[in-house]
Amino acid sequence: MRLPGIGPKGAQRLAFHLLKTPRELTDRLIDALRDVKERVTYCSVCNNITDTDPCAFCSSESRDPQIICVVEEPQNVSAIEKTREFKGMYHVLMGALSPLQGIGPDDLKIKGLLGRIGTTVSEVILATNPNVEGEATAIYLARLLKPLGVKVTRIAMGVPVGSDLEYADEVTMHKSMEGRREV
Amino acid sequence: MRLPGIGPKGAQRLAFHLLKTPRELTDRLIDALRDVKERVTYCSVCNNITDTDPCAFCSSESRDPQIICVVEEPQNVSAIEKTREFKGMYHVLMGALSPLQGIGPDDLKIKGLLGRIGTTVSEVILATNPNVEGEATAIYLARLLKPLGVKVTRIAMGVPVGSDLEYADEVTMHKSMEGRREV
Numbered sequence: 610m611r612l613p614g615i616g617p618k619g620a621q622r623l624a625f626h627l628l629k630t631p632r633e634l635t636d637r638l639i640d641a642l643r644d645v646k647e648r649v650t651y652c653s654v655c656n657n658i659t660d661t662d663p664c665a666f667c668s669s670e671s672r673d674p675q676i677i678c679v680v681e682e683p684q685n686v687s688a689i690e691k692t693r694e695f696k697g698m699y700h701v702l703m704g705a706l707s708p709l710q711g712i713g714p715d716d717l718k719i720k721g722l723l724g725r726i727g728t729t730v731s732e733v734i735l736a737t738n739p740n741v742e743g744e745a746t747a748i749y750l751a752r753l754l755k756p757l758g759v760k761v762t763r764i765a766m767g768v769p770v771g772s773d774l775e776y777a778d779e780v781t782m783h784k785s786m787e788g789r790r791e792v
Numbered sequence: 793m794r795l796p797g798i799g800p801k802g803a804q805r806l807a808f809h810l811l812k813t814p815r816e817l818t819d820r821l822i823d824a825l826r827d828v829k830e831r832v833t834y835c836s837v838c839n840n841i842t843d844t845d846p847c848a849f850c851s852s853e854s855r856d857p858q859i860i861c862v863v864e865e866p867q868n869v870s871a872i873e874k875t876r877e878f879k880g881m882y883h884v885l886m887g888a889l890s891p892l893q894g895i896g897p898d899d900l901k902i903k904g905l906l907g908r909i910g911t912t913v914s915e916v917i918l919a920t921n922p923n924v925e926g927e928a929t930a931i932y933l934a935r936l937l938k939p940l941g942v943k944v945t946r947i948a949m950g951v952p953v954g955s956d957l958e959y960a961d962e963v964t965m966h967k968s969m970e971g972r973r974e975v
Contacts, residue, residue, distance in 0.1 A: 678969075685957045692966035734972055739951045751975045765971030767948030768922045770963040774868045780953040783875035786861075788948030788973060789917055792934045 654725070656701040656718045658683045666699055673697045677725060678734040679750065681705045681743060689736060697734075700725065705742035706749055714749065723753060732760040739766050837908070839884040839901045841866045849882055856880045860908060861917040862933065864888045864926060872919060880917075883908065888925035889932055897932065906936060915943040922949050 610620040627635060651657070652664035659665065666672060666686075676697030680686055686699050702717045726733070733754050737743035751761045767785035768777045777785065793803040810818055834840070835847035842848065849855060849869075859880030863869055869882050885900045909916070916937050920926035934944045950968035951960045960968065 680957065682958075688957045688960060688965055689969065691962045692969060694966050695969055734969070735975070736957065736969070738956050740954050740956065747975070755975075761975050762972040763975045764968040765948050765950030765973065766953050766968070767950035767971070769952055769961070770949050770967055771923050771961070773921050773923065774863065774871045774919065777871060778952070778954070779874045782871055783877050784953055785947040785949070786872065786875060786878055786917070786919070788950070788971065789945040790948065790971060792918065792930070792944050792946045 651701075654721075655699045656683075656703055656721065657686055657699055671696070674729050675731045676734065677722070677730055677732075678736050679722060680736050681738055681746070685736065685738075697732075702737070702746065705737055705746040707742045717746070719750070719753070722750070723757070726754065726757045726759055730759055732762060735761065735763045739764075834884075837904075838882050839866075839886055839904065840869055840882055854879070857912050858914045859917065860905070860913055860915075861919050862905065863919050864921055864929070868919065868921075880915075885920070885929065888920055888929040890925045900929070902933070902936070905933070906940070909937065909940045909942055913942055915945060918944065918946045922947075 610617060615623070648660045649658055650660070650662060652659045652662055652667055654663045654667040657664050657666060661668070673696050676695075677700050678689060678695060678697055679700045679702060680689065681702050681704060683701055686701065689695050689699075700718070700722045702719065702722070704712055704717055706712060706714065706717070722733075733750075735747040735750055737746045737750075747763055751763075754761045765788055766781065767788055768774060768781060774782070793800060798806070831843045832841055833843070833845060835842045835845055835850055837846045837850040840847050840849065844851070856879050859878075860883050861872060861878060861880055862883045862885060863872070864885050864887060866884055869884065872878050872882075883901070883905045885902065885905070887895055887900055889895060889897065889900070905916075916933075918930040918933055920929045920933075930946055934946075937944045948971055949964065950971055951957060951964060957965070
């Protein structure tokens with residue numbers, strides 16, 4: 610029940626299921642759990658979760674080192690990878706600026722990002738979340754990065770693909786009108 | 793029950809409520825229903841619903857006649873008006889291209905739109921819905937409008953404001969990366 614999304618009934622169902630499961634299957638689950646804590650670490654370059662250091666993205670020969678996409682959490686890397694379009698590098702901040710929760714610039718992996726901006730990097734895409742904290746983090750990072758002479762871009766906010774204008778909230782509709790592009 | 797969103801129970805509840813309501817209130821409802829059909833018509837310029845012709849938008853002195861925002865339905869005008877940012881004109885197509893439903897270009901108010909593109913109009917914003925039909929309609933209109941020498945733009949598709957990248961679908965995430973803008 611301490612795991613996310615598992616309530617009393619789900620916990621009981623899992624417990625009884627494990628009791629009925631053959632020993633070798635529970636042993637494999639035990640090994641997997643141990644592996645997670647022992648083998649999965651954070652990449653020393655981009656802070657993404659990885660079992661090798663540097664991670665598969667940072668050590669890849671086929672990815673474009675000129676573009677760094679900055680995200681808040683490792684799961685955001687998966688969200689962007691699913692598009693199968695982005696072939697650059699990543700940088701995981703491990704959170705977003707949030708004065709209410711006491712998260713300041715020093716709590717995020719910002720120094721590491723600045724250290725990566727050399728002559729090879731031509732563009733930094735700020736793909737922090739499109740909410741208050743993510744937007745504040747993007748503005749903060751843009752101010753730090755632009756003096757370094759790198760192009761800084763922000764992912765587009767707008768109406769989600771497949772939806773209807775009727776369901777768009779005012780702020781999203783405004784951003785969608787503001788961010789219109791020539792066709 | 794023939795009205796949208798009203799099932800058997802809701803219909804019964806409404807019927808009994810009307811039986812209990814004083815006569816003057818039901819008379820006002822009757823008048824309102826009659827007014828809707830008698831007074832509300834479509835604007836001869838933009839096809840938006842209106843009780844004057846031309847409508848309040850088309851006859852306004854304070855709105856910018858250089859920009860026309862093209863939408864599918866009258867309710868989409870309300871969605872954009874809620875942003876309180878757009879001060880141009882509208883054009884309602886009364887639908888979107890949909891071969892499956894047998895809706896072709898001749899079923900939409902496209903001729904009227906082309907007729908409005910004179911020397912005063914400098915930009916047409918295609919704000920059709922961000923789904924298959926709306927996108928097809930936007931592409932069709934862009935092909936017709938661009939030879940007329942007018943700037944044609946499409947509203948931005950991307951991650952909705954206030955959301956989290958984790959919940960963005962692949963196509964929206966792709967559009968958001970593709971449509972990134974320099975900050």
